[in-house]
Each structure stands twice: as C-alpha cells, then as structure tokens.
Amino acid sequence: MQNFKLFLWLLFFFLLQSVILPRWAVLGVKPDLFFVILVMVAFTQGILPGIIFGMFAGLLQDFLSSGLFVHTIGLVVWACVASTTHQSLAGEGVFGLLKLVALLTPLYNIFGFLLLILIYHYSFTAGSMFFIVVLSTIFNVLAAGLIFPILSPYLLPDGFRVAKKDVITYF
Amino acid sequence: MESSAFKKYLTYVLIIVFCIVFINLPRIRDNFLISGFRSALISVVYPVQYVAQATLAATFGRAANLAQLFGAASENSKLKQTVSELKARSAAYDSLAAENTELRQALGFYSRNQYGYRLQSCRIVAGGASNLFSALLIDRGARSGLVRDLAVVSENGLVGKIDEVFPYTARVQLVTDPGLLISAQVGRTRDFGVAAGCAQNRIRLLYVPSAADVRVGDSVVTSGRSDIFPAGILIGKVGKADKNNYDLFQTISINPAVDPAKLDIVFVVRSN
Numbered sequence: 056m057q058n059f060k061l062f063l064w065l066l067f068f069f070l071l072q073s074v075i076l077p078r079w080a081v082l083g084v085k086p087d088l089f090f091v092i093l094v095m096v097a098f099t100q101g102i103l104p105g106i107i108f109g110m111f112a113g114l115l116q117d118f119l120s121s122g123l124f125v126h127t128i129g130l131v132v133w134a135c136v137a138s139t140t141h142q143s144l145a146g147e148g149v150f151g152l153l154k155l156v157a158l159l160t161p162l163y164n165i166f167g168f169l170l171l172i173l174i175y176h177y178s179f180t181a182g183s184m185f186f187i188v189v190l191s192t193i194f195n196v197l198a199a200g201l202i203f204p205i206l207s208p209y210l211l212p213d214g215f216r217v218a219k220k221d222v223i224t225y226f
Numbered sequence: 227m228e229s230s231a232f233k234k235y236l237t238y239v240l241i242i243v244f245c246i247v248f249i250n251l252p253r254i255r256d257n258f259l260i261s262g263f264r265s266a267l268i269s270v271v272y273p274v275q276y277v278a279q280a281t282l283a284a285t286f287g288r289a290a291n292l293a294q295l296f297g298a299a300s301e302n303s304k305l306k307q308t309v310s311e312l313k314a315r316s317a318a319y320d321s322l323a324a325e326n327t328e329l330r331q332a333l334g335f336y337s338r339n340q341y342g343y344r345l346q347s348c349r350i351v352a353g354g355a356s357n358l359f360s361a362l363l364i365d366r367g368a369r370s371g372l373v374r375d376l377a378v379v380s381e382n383g384l385v386g387k388i389d390e391v392f393p394y395t396a397r398v399q400l401v402t403d404p405g406l407l408i409s410a411q412v413g414r415t416r417d418f419g420v421a422a423g424c425a426q427n428r429i430r431l432l433y434v435p436s437a438a439d440v441r442v443g444d445s446v447v448t449s450g451r452s453d454i455f456p457a458g459i460l461i462g463k464v465g466k467a468d469k470n471n472y473d474l475f476q477t478i479s480i481n482p483a484v485d486p487a488k489l490d491i492v493f494v495v496r497s498n
Contacts, residue, residue, distance in 0.1 A: 077353020083427040120356035124248040177404040
C-alpha cells in the first residue's frame with residue numbers, strides 16, 4: 056500500500072512537471088522535480104535506488120524533451136554523486152537535503168550544458184545558461200522544501216539514521 | 227582488494243560504460259529496438275498526460291464558475307443566491323466565449339491558409355519537462371500520418387518542427403530550442419541569417435553582416451531556403467541589434483512571435 060501511494064505521488068509529480076509547470080515557467084525556466092526527487096532518493100535510500108530511479112526518470116524526461124540521453128546520463132551520474140557526497144557536502148536532516156539540492160542543481164545543469172555543447176554542438180549563450188542555473192536552483196530548493204514533507208513518510212519509514220547507515224554499509 | 231572497495235570501483239566503471247553507451251545511442255535512434263522502446267514508453271505515458279491536460283483545461287475553464295458558486299453558497303439569501311447563479315452562468319459564458327474566440331481564430335487561420343499548404347490541427351498535450359530543451363507533445367502521431375521534420379505553426383507564427391513521431395503523439399522541437407537552426411530573413415531589408423534558439427524563450431539571428439540595416443522591431447521570417455519550413459512564416463521581431471565596426475556580423479536578438487506557454491492549438495504544415 057505504501058509503495059502504491061508512493062507510485063501515485065510520483066505519477067502526480069510527473070504530471071505536474073510535464074503538463075502544468077511548462078505553462079507556469081518563468082522565462083522558460085521551471086523547477087526540475089525529477090532531479091529534486093532523485094536527490095531525495097539518493098540521499099535517503101542510497102546509490103542503487105538512486106541510480107535505478109535516475110535511469111527511469113531520465114529516460115522519461117529525455118523522450119519527452121529530446122532524442123538525446125542527456126537527462127538519463129545526468130541523473131544517473133548525479134544520483135551517484137548525491138549518495139556518496141551528501142555527508143561531507145551537506146550534513147543531516149531537511150536542511151542538509153536543501154543544501155545538497157542547492158549545491159548539486161548548478162552542477163547538474165552545467166554538466167548538461169557541457170554535454171550538449173561539446174558533444175551535440177548546441178548553441179547556448181552565457182547569459183541564458185547563467186539565468187537557467189540561478190533560476191532553476193532557486194526553484195529546485197523551494198520545490199525540495201515542499202516535496203520532502205510529502206515523500207518523506209515513504210522514503211524514510213524508519214527515520215534518517217537507518218537510511219544513512221545503509222549508505223555507509225554499502226561503501 | 228576488499229570487496230566494498232571493489233564494489234565501489236565496479237560501480238564507477240559501470241557508470242562510465244553506461245555514459246559512453248548512452249552518449250552514442252542517439253546516433254542509432256532509428257534502430258528498431260530503440261525506437262520501439264521509445265514508442266512503447268510514450269504510448270504508456272501519453273493517455274495519462276492527455277487525461278491530465280483535458281482535466282486541467284476543463285478545471286481552469288470553469289474556475290470562475292466554481293468560484294461564483296462557492297460564493298453563492300455562503301450567502302444566506304435566496305435572491306443573492308439567484309444573482310450569484312446568474313453571475314456564475316455569465317462567467318461560464320465568458321469562459322465559453324473566450325474559448326469560442328480562440329477556436330474561431332484558429333479556424334480563421336486554418337481557412338485563410340496563408341502559406342498555401344495543407345494544415346493539420348493538433349492540440350498540445352504536454353510541455354517539455356526540461357530546462358535544457360524546448361519541446362512540446364501534440365495529440366497526433368504516426369497514426370495520423372505525421373512524419374519527422376514537418377513544420378509546425380500557429381496563427382501568430384512559427385512554433386517549430388516535428389522532432390520525433392510516436393504512434394499517437396509527436397514531439398515538436400520549438401524555435402527556442404538551442405538545437406534548432408532555421409534559415410531566416412529580415413522582412414524589411416531581405417538580409418539572410420540563421421535563427422538559433424538559445425533556451426529561455428529567446429532566439430538569436432546569426433550571420434547577418436554588419437553592413438545590414440537591421441532595426442529593432444523588424445520582422446524576421448523563414449527564408450524558404452529549407453526543405454522543412456515554407457517561406458514567409460513569422461519567427462519573431464528584432465528585440466536588440468548591436469553592431470560593432472570591427473565585427474563581420476551583428477549581434478541580433480529576436481523576441482519569438484509565439485509564446486509556447488500560451489499555446490493550445492497548433493498546425494502541422496503538410497505537403498501541398
């Protein structure tokens with residue numbers, strides 16, 4: 056039942072991201088809920104659930120937005136980074152998570168820009184890249200603050216300690 | 227080597243292999259297995275998005291009506307209730323009238339058919355889910371005869387081109403997408419250039435010579451020197467034009483004619 060509820064919440068956030076948020080985008084920039092949830096999953100569940108979620112969410116996001124696999128690659132790589140570095144980078148609790156989202160969103164976007172520019176020869180301007188990085192970081196932190204209370208009962212059934220222990224045990 | 231360290235390095239190696247594989251996958255995007263997987267995934271997701279979009283449209287279309295009805299419930303007078311109900315109906319009529327106007331505009335555009343091409347109307351099902359790309363999903367696909375690289379327009383101007391076709395839906399790459407380059411022409415001066423999206427709902431006009439007399443407000447249209455876009459479709463208006471005496475080309479910024487966030491109906495340009 057818990058898993059089913061989690062699935063319904065993820066479906067809701069997917070529809071929010073693909074149907075509703077594009078209409079409310081500020082100058083074409085909107086929160087990246089896939090990335091925010093990925094950081095939560097990697098933060099609380101560890102590297103493997105993070106990679107699996109990242110792969111599935113990335114494929115979905117890529118098929119909806121381009122024929123390239125920039126999001127699939129980005130989400131899998133950043134699931135790995137988020138789960139292995141959150142202790143040293145961000146710390147514990149909700150504020151740790153928000154700090155992690157604030158730190159990783161610019162890096163995730165820059166990683167995407169670099170892939171597109173270097174491999175696929177896309178033409179971004181420095182101004183638009185800076186604007187997207189700043190705005191999406193603000194949006195993602197706000198979104199993480201709103202989403203975490205909703206998803207935490209499903210992601211953290213036994214609290215933070217158990218989840219962190221799992222991550223430490225894995226490495 | 228300890229097993230945990232081995233596991234860690236194995237994970238990193240697998241992720242590097244994964245990245246190499248996925249970077250190269252777009253080169254074989256027409257492969258039967260890959261396109262089949264794409265189509266299957268989109269076909270599963272599309273009905274859910276379609277229902278959500280329809281529900282959203284219906285909810286916002288009648289929001290004023292509902293607000294009025296809730297207001298009426300709080301009033302404890304029959305007369306006020308009647309007035310509120312009438313207001314609610316009026317709001318509903320306003321909503322219907324606005325929708326009617328929008329549809330008439332679309333129909334008028336369809337009837338005028340200024341480009342002389344066969345147009346196919348489509349509704350937008352979902353927007354792009356990413357900040358790196360500018361894309362839309364429409365409610366027609368391969369079953370309606372759509373193929374890749376068809377131009378998509380609205381009554382205001384150029385929307386983009388069909389980037390990928392699935393059985394019941396198709397993805398449109400917008401003019402603001404950084405991966406789309408369009409042969410363009412400044413309407414007044416007839417100077418040629420290349421319109422390149424740069425995300426954030428902006429377009430640049432590249433390779434216009436410094437000697438060209440381009441001014442703010444000039445219309446930029448498709449040049450017709452392309453197999454995809456017919457000539458004369460409005461791309462946008464020049465928002466900024468900077469020229470430097472020492473540069474070969476000007477720096478021109480275009481305000482797009484179409485705001486993708488406000489689009490509901492678009493037209494695919496079919497063959498003559």
